[in-house]
Amino acid sequence: MYLGILVLLAAVLVSVGALYVLSRLTAVARNPLVSRPFLSGWVPEEHALSRYHARYYPVTLLFLAFDVEMLFMYPWAAVVSRLGPGAVIEMFVFLGVLMAGVFWAWREGAFKWA
Amino acid sequence: MLTTVLFIVLALVAVAAGIAVFRTDSMARATYALAASFVAVGAMLLQFNLDYIGVVTILMMVMEMAIMAIFMIMFMGMNPALMPMSMVHNKRGSLLIAGGVFLVLAAGALLVPWPARRGAPAPDLTVSLGEAIMGNKMLVMLTVSPLLFATLVSALVLANPRGRYRPYPKLPAPKQSESGPEHHGHTGGGH
Amino acid sequence: MGLSSLLARVATSRCHVLLVEVPGAASVRMEVQRELVRLGWVEADSPSEADILCVCGAPSGELLGAVDRVWEQLPGPRARTTVVTAEQVARELHGCAERLREPAAQTADAAGRDQRPAEPDDQMDDSDDMNHGGMDHGDMDHGDGNHGGMDHGDMDHGDGDDGMDHGGMDMDMPMPGGIGLAGQEEDRDGLDLDVLHLPLGPVLPSWPAGLVLRCTIQGDVIFSATAELLEGTPAPDPLAADARAFIVHRTDLAGRVLRLAGSDAAAERMYRIRNAALAGEPLGDCRGPLMAELAALKRSVLLRRSLRGVGTIGADSFHAEAGTDAWARLTGWVEGAVRAANGETDAAGVPASWPVQAALLEQLVAGEELSRVRLLVASLDLAPVGTPEVLSR
Amino acid sequence: MSAGVEQVSPVWAVVAAIAVLAAAFAGAAVDGALQARPGARRAGMLAPVAEGARLLRQRRRTLVAADTLLWRVGVAGLPVVAVLMAAVLPFGRWVISDLPVGLVWFNAMDVMLWALVWMAGWGPNAAYPLVGGYRFLALALAYELPLMFALTAPAVAAGSLRMADIVAGQDGLWYVVWMPVAFLVFCASVLAFSLHRPFDAPLARDLAGGVLAEASGVDRLLLLAGRHALLAVGSGFAVALFLGGGSGPLLPAWVWFLAKTLLLQSVLLVVRRHLPSVRPQALMAAAWAVALPATLLQVAGVAVVVVARG
Structure with a gap:
């Protein structure tokens, strides 16, 4: 079953590699140009790789908390038709609790950062 | 093979x-x-x-x-890409712990007389997982729910302590002169 | 070499052109844009994308230096041209495509380029406190084919117990490329995070000609900026005199905002109206399309949401004549153009002097996120100058 | 239950890879035609040919102190992920790998993009791509949860995570009819994970191309091709999940599947041209406070119907 995926992976990796080889033949120069970053025509004062302030980091925490729920959601989706109303109620109480948290976070302004 | x-x-x-x-x-x-x-x-x-x-x-x-x-x-506490760094803290202690855990697990894997398989696995393991979660392992779900809610709330309270009544300023308040010009630096601190 | 010349021919059927506008050469830039549409070519967003560097107007001084540095960043095949009058445009672009098609010349150009960028020159302000004391230039190998990435394997710091303590390290570490590391500054939530210097302009797509905004950013938020105009201050020119110049100018501004906001289809239609006016079509013919555009704008909920509240200024400011935020200014421009097409003339306001405008700009961008900054700069008519060349056409 | 869709020999995987490429090419051609000025639409169809030739001829670039490894992984990763995603996509009656958890596989592959796009932004060591990469993560935080729940709606209705079962479950009534919210959220997410407008902030013009800003030559080609391939495969999944897969009268299933996919792909390309970019921050509250609850209600509705039907 996974053999197909492996062959697919091999096929696409070979294609990507072939494209790189082809571009070596067709490009005006084989070696890449070493350039400075584009800064509107100025020289960089420092390297861009730095401690980047992603101001939306509170949302990542919300996301992580909510996202664990998906672990249960997929198996639940496969069995809910067999298990009946109990499973539906249970899952949506669960989700409702989380959504309450999300709405609270929204009111707290967690989805705005700049 | x-x-x-x-x-x-x-x-x-x-x-x-x-x-x-x-x-x-x-x-x-x-x-x-x-x-x-x-x-x-x-x-x-x-x-x-x-x-x-x-x-x-x-x-x-x-x-x-x-x-x-x-x-x-x-x-x-430092440049994340261009400085040499070490991801190891407390080298000796962590080596000891890691080695110990590895030995215990490896010994367990090799020494425990594993039972022979009884019965066959269900045709669709995902379905049996779902049935377990919704059925006899329901307690897990019931505990996870408030746990996640608590995580969500406490994480946000910690990360966003100002709350709704005091929105963040767009910029930090202008600095007092006492700190002087920022030197370029790596002030240390853990990661 | 039949194959490679075929490849070259196909490749140059859709060249990507990076435009640089020298202050005062707006009409040349518009003419180039019109020619690009006619040829089915594309305006490039960055030098890495471009085949052709097209400088509209003759740059000098710092602007020329910036153009030269950007020219070094074009990967090649590449061609460069300076267009000073609108009549040259078609011929110059054609010439560039011709040069792109010459495999031997392009290969030679590529082979003749430096293997690494020249070391930072006097552009770098040596008094800057971000600068590393002992920058040891040039002993890092940036050889070609650097595939596996940099190998730091030999930098083994045996004292792993306090791996974070690199006191003094920054003084004797050779910085790659002679460029320093970012210094840090405190942000509003009490975090000490790195600050980058990001100059915006003069070579930047959809950016006012000659404007340089030297920003310090943390993440994608601009903390402070200083505004500067290269090539001097453009002399304000009463523009209500000529309805055609007025319409061209306003639709050009509106098209720029629309393009930065990502409304490609609307921007193209706006530029089409501009190009028609530029080409001398009867102004009455512009009226219908302009009204249609205005109606379409007002229907676009997403666009309004993304522009409302961007670059909000007081009603007493010069720019507030068009509107107090980006959305109001955008619609205001189009409305003004409609009126001009109707034959009504707006009373021209007195533009603020450059220092006043610069101060406003610096104050507006502080604390804003990059995308909003781009929109708000585009939404200000920094040089409300009717381009004289247009008047004479 | 999975009547109608059968797993084919792994050898066909090569054909599948080519098919994804062809679909991406078709999307680029449609896009080129849409971009061309009126009267030059036919020439616009050839835009991907010209662009391919141009980028193959163009020299590659690297930057001073770039993280070349992560950069190249991110760049080449986009088309790879698009093709791997297609592994579980039923192409009419055939599927390369009929995983019992095909839906989760699709989800896992789309999550790969979080890492890849960010790496493609981080790698060059330049400000614009860096900001672009982080913007993508912000967008992902907004679209991913609604996407996941939109995915579960068809799974609940079919009672299975297998793509074949989901397609078979739409025998008679396409899911789009009674799951419109999930369908719309899914289509929006396809635009988002394939970096198309209105969710193209990571590649936007205001960042001089963002993640694309420093890439040239074959690297740029791979990024752009990956983007179109993702849109094509995403449209394919929308067809399989909501539009009945290959079902349709008279014609063979694969023709129907292809026709629906190309149509949806073109519609998405048209839509994207007429919408402005959305800033991640503007999207965040809308995604969490509107799209997420709406999708949850959709799933709840589907679950109630399924349970009521027994």
């Missing part, structure tokens, strides 16, 4: 990527080396026919690592 080779390859990839986490000088590379290690483990789980667990391991771990990269890069 092919499966054995594949298993060995994946195991080696997992271990090698795990080692790379500690060998690299870039937070980004360290994070994604860890992600690669987890992907290899997920692929090994797929080899055990644990389709759901395997795929979901890959899914979750790549996602968590992408988020972890944000924090790793933000909170390390």
Whole structure:
């Protein structure tokens, strides 16, 4: 079953590699140009790789908390038709609790950062 | 035969990527080396026919690592890519613990008389997982729910302490002159 | 070499052109844009994308230096041209495509380029406190084919117990490329995070000609900026005199905002109206399309949401004549153009002097996120100058 | 249950890879035609040919102190992920790998993009791509949860995570009819994970191309091709999950599947041209406070119907 995926992976990796080889033949120069970053025509004062302030980091925490729920959601989706109303109620109480948290976070302004 | 080779390859990839986490000088590379290690483990789980667990391991771990990269890069007390760094704290202690745990687990794997398989696995393991969660393992779900809610709220309270009544200023307040000009520096601090 | 010349011919059927506008050469730039549409070519967003560097107007001084540095960043095949009058445009672009098609010349150009960028020159302000004391230039190998990435394997710091303590390390570490590491500054939530210097302009797509905004950013938020105009201050020119120049100018501004907001289809239609006016079509013919555009704008909920509240200024400011935020200014421009097409003339306001405008700009961008900054700069008519060349056409 | 869709020999995987490429090419051609000025639409169809030739001829670039490894992985990863995603996509009656958890596989592959796009932004060591990469993560935080729940709606209705079962479950009534919210959220997410407008902030013009800002030559080609391939495969999944897969009268299933996919792909390309970019921050509250609850209600509705039907 996974053999197909492996062959697919091999096929696409070979294609990507072939494209790189082809571009070596067709490009005006084989070696890449070493350039400075584009800064509107100025020289960089420092390297861009730095401690980047992603101001939306509170949302990542919300996301992580909510996202664990998906672990249960997929198996639940496969069995809910067999298990009946109990499973539906249970899952949506669960989700409702989380959504309450999300709405609270929204009111707290967690989805705005700049 | 092919499966054995594949298993060995994946195991080696997992271990090698795990080692790379500690060998690299870039937070980004360290994070994604860890992600690669987890992907290899997920692929090994797929080899055990644990389709759901395997795929979901890959899914979750790549996602968590992408988020972890944000924090790793933000909170390390130095440049995350261009300075030599060490990911190891308390080298001796951690070596001791890691070695000990490895020995215990390896001994367990080799010494425990594993029982022979009784019965056959269910035709669809995902379905049986769902039935377990909704059925006899319902307690897990019931505890996880308030736990996640508490996580959500407490994480936000910690990360966003101002709350709704005091929105963040767009910029930090102008600095007092006492701190002087910022020197370029690595003030230390853990990651 | 039949194959490679075929490849070259196909490749140059859709060249990507990076435009640089020298202050005062707006009409040349518009003419180039019109020619690009006619040829089915593309305006490039960055030098890495471009085949052709097209400088509209003759740059000098710092602007020329910036153009030269950007020219070094074009990967090649590449061609460069300076267009000073609108009549030259078609011929110059054609010439560039011709040069792109010459495999031997392009290969020679590529082979003749430096393997690494020249070391930072006097552009770098040496008094800057971000600068590393002992920058050891040039002993890092940036050789070609750097595939495996940099190998730091030999930098083994045995004292792993306190791996974070690199006191003094920054003084004797050779910085790659002679460029320093980012210094840090405190942000509003009490985090000490790195600050980058990001100059915006003069070579930047959809950016006012000659404007340089030297920003310090943390993440994608601009903390402070200083505004500067290269090539001097453009002399304000009463523009209500000529309805055609007025319409061209206003639709050009509106098209720029629309393009930065990502409304490609609307921007193209707006530029089409501008190009028609530029080409001398009867102004009455512009009226219908302009009204249609205005109606379409007002229907676009997403666009309004993305522009409302961007670059909000007081009603007493010069720019507030068009509107107090980006959305109001955008619609205000189009409304003004409609009126001009109707034959009504707006009373021209007195533009503020450059220092006043610069101060406003610096104050507006502080604390804003990059995308909003781009929109708000585009939404200000920094040089309300009717381009004299247009008047004479 | 999975009547109608059968797993084909792994050898066909090569054909599948080519098919994804062809679909991406078709999307680029449609896009080129849409971009061309009126009267030059036919020439616009050839835009991907010209662009391919141009980028193959163009020299590659690297930057001073770039993280070349992560950069290249991110760049090449986009088309790879698009093709791997297609592994579980039923192409009419055939599927390369009929995983029992095909839906989760799709989800896992789309999550790979979090890492890859960010790496493609981080790698060059330049400000614009860096900001672009982080913007993508912000967008992902907004679209991923609604996407995941939109995915579960068809799974609940079919009672399975297998793509074949989901396609078979739409025998008679396409899911789009009674899951419109999930369908719309899914289509929006396809635009988002394939970096198309209105969710193209990571590649936007205001960042001089963002993640694309420093890539040239074959690297740029791979990024752009990956983007179109993702849109094509995403449209394919929308067809399989909501639009009945290959079902349709008279014509063979694969023709129907292809026709629906190309149509949806073109519609998405048209839509994207007429919408402005959305800033991640503007999207965040809308995604969490509107799209997420709406999708949850959709799933709840589907679950109630399924349970009521027994």
